[in-house]
Amino acid sequence: MVTINGGYNIDYDTINVDTEWNDSENVELTMHTIHAYxxxxxxxxxxxxxxxxxxxxVKINTVADIFCGCGTVALESKIHNYDFWGCDINPVATLIAKTKSCDYDAKILDKYYSNINKAIAIIKFQGDEYNNANERLRYWFTKKNYIDLLKLYQAIELIVDDGKYKDAFKCIFSSILKVCSKWLTKSIKPQLDPNKKEVEVEICFARQYKKFLKAVKELGNSDSRVEVKCQNFLMCKELPKVDLVITSPPYVTSYEYADLHQLSSLWLNYTDNYRKLRKGSIGSIYYNSEADIDMSKLNNTGREIVDLLVKSDCPKAKAKSVARYYLDMQDVVKRSALMLNDGGMIFFVIGDTEYKGVKILNSKHLVESLYVEGFTDIKIGKRTISKRICVPFRDSNGKFSKDKSKKQIYHEEFIISGRYHI
Ligand SMILES: C[S@@+](CC[C@H](N)C(=O)[O-])C[C@H]1O[C@@H](n2cnc3c(N)ncnc32)[C@H](O)[C@@H]1O
Known part of the structure; x- marks a missing residue:
């Protein structure tokens, strides 16, 4: 990590990769892998x-992740005995994050599991459940798998008491949906595989349950308090005071998170139309039209990038969504400062992207935002994203690809830290 002296206008390309932040040799705890995200x-x-x-x-008592996703920081905080506060706008994310960071009794889990299986065996449907199902679910699931999943879902609802055990079984249920659907296995984005072989729901559920149980047994109990909220961070009314914020914000022009989680959000009844969950999602191209954008509030980096996009042949809606994103990120930094105790530290993991030849310098924009909010001791490092977790190229249609001849996207990302003194 290098300290940035004299402002944010440095050449971000020349920052060396800090190998310490690259991959770790250690195998992740099973609990970190119970649900893809x-x-x-x-x-x-x-x-x-x-x-x-x-x-x-920094004296750490409480940690926050304001875009907590599937709860990586939540679980690590719990393991290290720090209190944790996190939020994410995506209900699927917070279900996983909550599940990962609770303590469970393996005997109680086993009892529920056995009773769920007994219930499945006696559930019978009278009507035509498949034809009455949500249209999008019929699109993704064969009749057999839809019916088997419905029995499993109803058994969970019937057998497991509300609370952390129900959340855990819903999380296990959610984690098998992709494999049980016609979603192309290798694709993160929604893509149908008409030739995908049908798998047995019962076998997938049994396998995932076993994995979850193993994850529970690997972990010891912890005294730390973990709070995970399903909320839009920009709208949170009560923000806690914390010593450390560790987060990776969404990227502009990247994923539509709501679309990626449509199987879970439809099955778990978080929505009847997954598109509704795009609302408020930072970086989503679909939500910029809802409010007028006050370009004068953009910081210098934000304004420069948006100006370049406007001058290029980039569609207006895209340029507007980039402007919205930068304004939101400025707000994110302002709100984070309000959360930090005196001497607290913030820690962002973020990458740059490119659109139509224009560099979308998220890192530079973030560093400037930190300066503007009065953060000090701002440092930056670069890490290489492991090939295992990233598909680093895009084809001409913007689709992710592993083909090296295609356009390379963020294969490196930045770690940016800053201190806040009240
Ligand atoms: C890069 S991911 C975080 C992944 C996380 N570090 C993990 O390990 O799972 C960014 C997250 O920001 C969330 N997000 C987007 N807009 C948000 C908002 N307005 N408020 C809260 N969370 C939001 C997305 O749902 C997504 O989970």
């Missing part, structure tokens, strides 16, 4: 950030 960062980033903050003199 796009853009999940590796767990060692959180534990490394704890170590780094402590070496810089």
């Amino acid at each position: 796009p853009a999940k960062f590796p767990a060692f980033i959180a534990s490394k950030a704890f170590e780094y903050a402590k070496n810089e003199g």
Whole structure:
């Protein structure tokens, strides 16, 4: 990590890769792998950030992740005995994050599991459940798998008491939906595979349950308090005071998170139309038209990038969504400052992208935002994203691809830290 002296106008391309922040040799705890989540960062980033903050003199009691995703920082905080507060706008994310960071009794889990299986065996449907199903679910699931999943879902609802055990079984249910659907296995984005072989729901559920049980047994109990909220961070009314924020914000022009989680959000009844969940999602191209954008509030970096996009042949809606994104990120930094105790530290993991030849310098924009909000001791490092967790190229249609001849996207990302003194 290098300290940025004299402002944010440095050449971000010349920052060297800090190998310490690259991959870790350690195998992740099973609990970190109970449910796939796009853009999940590796767990060692959180534990490394704890170590780094402590070496810089931060006294850590409470940690926050304001875009907590599937709860990587939540679980690492719990393991390290720090209290944790997190939020994410995506209900699927917060279900996973909550599940990962609770303590469970293996005997109670086993009892529920056995009773769920007994219930499945006796559930019978009278009507035509498949034809009456949500149209989108019929699109993704064969009749057989839809019916088997419906029995499983109803059995969970019937057997498991509300609370953390129900959440855990719903999370296990959610984690098998992609494999049980016609969604192309290799694709993060929604893509149908008409030739996909049908799998047995019962076998997938049994396998995932076993994995979850193993994850529970690997972990010891912890006294730390974990709070995970399903909320739009920009609208949170009550923000807690914390010593350390570790987060990886959404990227502009990247994923539509709501679309990626449509199987779970439809099955778990979070919505009847997954598109509705795009609302408020930072970086979503679909939500910029809802409000007028006050370009005068953009910081210098934000304005320069948006101006370049407007001058290029970039569609107006795209340029507008980039402007919206930068304004939102400025707000994110302002709100984070309000959360930090005196001497607290913030820690962002973020990458740059490119659109129509224009560099979308998220890192530079973030560093400037930190300066503007009065953060000090701002440091930056670069890490290489492991090939295992990233598909780093895009084809001419903007689709993710592993083909090296295609356009390379963020294969490197930045770690940016700053201190806040009240
Ligand atoms: C890069 S991911 C975070 C992944 C996380 N570090 C993990 O390991 O799972 C960014 C997250 O920001 C969330 N997000 C987007 N807009 C948000 C908003 N307005 N408020 C809260 N969360 C939001 C997305 O749902 C997504 O989970």
